[in-house]
Amino acid sequence: MGFFAKLAAHATNKMAHPAIISERLSLTYGELFDCVKKTALNLDAAGFGPSEVVGICIEDEVDHVIISLALLATGASIITLPGHDAPQLRTSLAHRVSVTRIIESSDAHNFLDYRCGGSPSPVFPPGGQIAAASVLYFRTSGTTGDVNVVPFSEAQVAAQADRHREYAGERLLRLASIEHNNSKRHRLYCVWQGGTNVFKPRGKFDLVQFVLQHRVSCLDISRMHASDLIALNKVGKLSGLKIRTGGSAVPYAVRRAIQEKVTTNLYVRYAATECGAISMAGPGDHDEAGAVGIPLDGVELQIVNDQGSRLPLGERGEIRIRAEGVASTYLNSPSDTSKRFRDGWFYPGDLGHIHAGGQLVLDGRTDDMIILNGLNIFPAEIERVLETHPDVDCVAALGLPSQVHGQIPVAAVILKAGVSVTTVELRCFARASLGLRAPRRIIVLDSFPRNSQGKVLKRELLKLFQ
Known part of the structure; x- marks a missing residue:
């Protein structure tokens, strides 16, 4: 089953349930299905279909999600070309994916049809049910190297969605735009x-008031927020x-502060684009x-x-996983594919260990990995040690290349406002717990x-030490 067929089922089974809430409009599932169907008919008339790979560069989040769903209904494949x-x-991303057509914000009004009700819209697709043959392309974050592009079938994305049954009863607000891969996936x-997808207004707004006004039940934020x-x-x-x-890593101090000052209902997710x-x-x-929980069902x-x-x-080692919905390849990148996808397992490139209660801890x-004299x-x-210092807000540790020692452990920190701890004091604090493993700078x-x-670019950070 593809997204259009799933949407059609929702339009039948939960027609009046709110599907989209934003400042400019709200749509039930019956209305959303009608909008997507009419928009798909317009796209179909303009020649969009299974032979097309469409780049979407639409900043408005509601327009973006409806265009995306309508393109999937036509059988077209899609990739986001972020305006940021x-x-x-x-241009480079579009070339890598062999994009055939691009829909920008200025083009969207040519296809979008928000008129609900009135006479029934024609059946779509004309001539019968279309197979869920679309490909959804997502790019990796590229924090430690060049970005890769990951192709997913609709069935694979649906299998990932099935691990989030809690969404059925939630009003979801994400602060990151739908132009970010992770936000689009969760939308x-x-x-x-x-x-119910709740979309924030443009520009500055009162987050607390907005959450209360629209009865948001789940707020999804990045570590930065x-x-x-x-x-x-x-x-x-x-x-x-x-x-x-x-x-990215969410320190225990930050988790504790959220639970003490905001809500005890805090969930920290470990995920990968693939x-x-x-x-x-x-x-x-x-x-x-800093545990990230037990593996999902x-x-x-x-x-x-x-x-x-x-x-x-x-024991610490490399993490590998397998599950329904996991990708099997990177687009046109055989060396990285052979490195990350092996013998039916996906290796995300993360180190970790399992501690008490079966919870995963990321290392x-x-x-x-920093290798100091072996x-x-x-x-x-x-x-984790530096984050326990009362004056420290964020930490990033990395290895500085050394001809003598191989690598030297160093760290960058962001301090809390109004404090004056020195780097000498921080080094002594770390050395008391870590000994030889403590950062030298x-x-x-x-x-x-x-x-x-929001992920730290350690290659860029390393330049500040050199």
Whole structure:
């Protein structure tokens, strides 16, 4: 079953249930299906169909999701060309995927049809049910190297969506735009499950008031938004809200602050572009180890050594997973495909271990492992220690190349406002817990270089040490 058929089922079974809520309009599932169908008819008349790979560059989130669903209904394949990217990056991405046509914001009105009700719209697709043959392309974050493009069938994305049955009863607000891969994926998951997608207004707005006004039940934020959320006025009014976050490490201090000042209903997700969500730490799962929960239903996860042999409980090694909906290849990248997809397993390139209760703890990236005179140092162990210092807000640990030692552990920190701790004091603090594993240099920054999804770009950070 594809997304259009699923939407048709929702239009029958939950016609009056709210599907989309935004400041400019609200749509039930009956209305959303009618809009998508009429828009698909317009696209079909303009020649869009299974032979097309369509780049979508539409900033308006509601327009974007309806165009995406309508293109899938025609059988076209889709990829987002984000407006926040430089034009040359969008051009390069479109070339890599062999995009045949592009729909921009200025073109969207030629196809969108928001008129609901009136005389019934024609049956779509003309001549019968279309197979769910579309491909959805998502690009990886590219924090440690060049970006890759991951092709998914509709069935694979649907299998990922099936791991999020909670969306069926939720009103979901995401602060990151739908032009970000992770946001688009979860917006589609919400549609698949028949939940309510709530879209934020453009520009500055009162988040607390908006959440209360539109009865948002789940707020999905990045690590970047977490500190801002804690500092908001009236944030205590959100005590019944569910908050989900992920994308990068969420320190225990930040988790504790959210649970104390905002809501106890905090969920920290571990996921990858290539497979969607892998595990989730719930309200009672947060501890100083920074656990990210047990694997979700249907996800098999193992910790293995360099030879691919499974390691005992508690030992650190490389993570590998398999589940329905996991990708099997990167587009036109055989070397990276053979590295990450092996023997039916996906290797996300993360290090971790399983601790008490079966929870997964992340220890960093395989590419980020620091090797000091043959001693393996996990960046996460440095980060977790420094994050316990009362004056530290964020930490990123990495290895500085050395001709003598191989690599030297170093760290960059962002301090909390109004503090004056010195880097010498921070090094002593780290050395007391880590010994030889402690960072030899620490620098203080106002912010970290991040990509558009909030992940720290360690290659850019390394330049600040050199």
